[in-house]
Amino acid sequence: MFTALSATSAAGQTPTALSAFAILMQMLRWADKRHPYCRMLIDSDLLGMEREDVIVGDYDPEEHEGTRVFDDAELREFARRLARSTLPVNAKLLMLIMVSTGKRIRETCMGEWASLNFETGEWTIPKEHAKNNRESIVYLSAFTLRLFHALRAISAGRYMFPARRHKGKKIERPITPNSISTAIRDRQVTPKDYKLNAVDWDILVLDGGRWTSHDLRRTAATTMQRLGVGESIIHRCLNHTAKKAKDAAVATDSIKLGRIYLRRAYEAEMRDAWKRLGTHLEQVMAVADTMPVLMAARGSNE
Structure with missing residues (x-):
């Protein structure tokens, strides 16, 4: 199985091999938590595979990471188009929560209400939901907290x-x-790709080109940087590990004791980072036909 992926990489199709690897690992993680499949994986080292084990040659995934980021004009247009779309209200709120927290799509989708404290404005993401198997806390801005209140009314x-x-x-x-x-994806198609059963086929098309859910996370981080937040704090807000965050200050936090005892050491800075982001997004997105519609939404998601 993995030999086939390596062969695909060797044939010059490394991105395809890595996409297939990600889907395969998702399936294996699912199986590892369920009977009887987990018993089949007891003596297997498949779950320990890394994407580097699939890559053949000098391909560097980090050099091929996406660069798509929304500027303020696109953020405003994104909010307008999102409000006008026929997407369920909870899907719209999910995208806004992603861009206002910088959390990964899986972490956001799997969120449980028991992990969110409305009084303290803290959202705890358990390690089971995190890509790096590391628990993190999001200190919600007033903007994001209002999004969650709107979501709670319908969920x-x-x-x-x-x-x-x-x-x-x-x-x-x-x-x-x-x-x-x-x-x-299905709301960013061209007339050539249009299908008769498609709805809102171009409602999320933006001037900067096609975008994905991960670009919302990248936009959150880049916007924080534009607002003067330090790189080490941004990496902590994104819950990056030392391998991902090459910043020396973040690398220190990768030590196990550091993760345990320094968790709250940067709380004030992280709260400020998310507050800056939320305030900025609210100013940029708060146009007459956008945020009021979403904030007042109490519709059904059925």
Whole structure:
């Protein structure tokens, strides 16, 4: 299986191999938590595989990372178009929460209300939901907290973003990242790609080109940087590990004891970073036909 992926990489199709690897690892992590599949993985080292094990040659994934970032004009247009779309209200709020917190799509989709404290404005993301298997705390800005209040009014179950239906029946499970990614992609098609059953086929098209859910996270980080937030604080807000964050100050935090005892040491700086981001987004997005519509939304997601 992995040999086939390496062969794909060797053939010059490393991005394709890495995409397939990510999907495969997602499937294995799912299986590892469920019987009887987990028993099949007990003596296997598949879950320990890294993307570097698939890459053949000198391809560096970090050099090929996306660079798509929304500027203020695109943020404003993004909010306008999002409000006008026929997407469910919870999907709209999910995207706004992502761009105002910088959290990954999986971390956001899997959010549970029990992990959010409205009184303190803290959202705890458990390690089980994190890409790096590391718990993190988001100190919500007033802007993001209002988004969560609007979401709470239409989502009263266990999950912040519950799946609508499965095989025609209501079930208690979170929405999948793929469903959000597909919703974004299918609303950025050209007339050539248009299908008769498509809805809002170009409603999320922006001047800067196609974008994905991960670009919302990148936009949050870049906007923080533009607002004067230091790189080490941005990396902490994004819950980057030392491997990802090459900043020396962040590398220090990668030490196990540092992660335990320094967790609250940067709380004030992180709160300020998210506050700056939220205040800026509210100023940029608060146009007559956008935020009031979303904030007042109490519609159903059925």
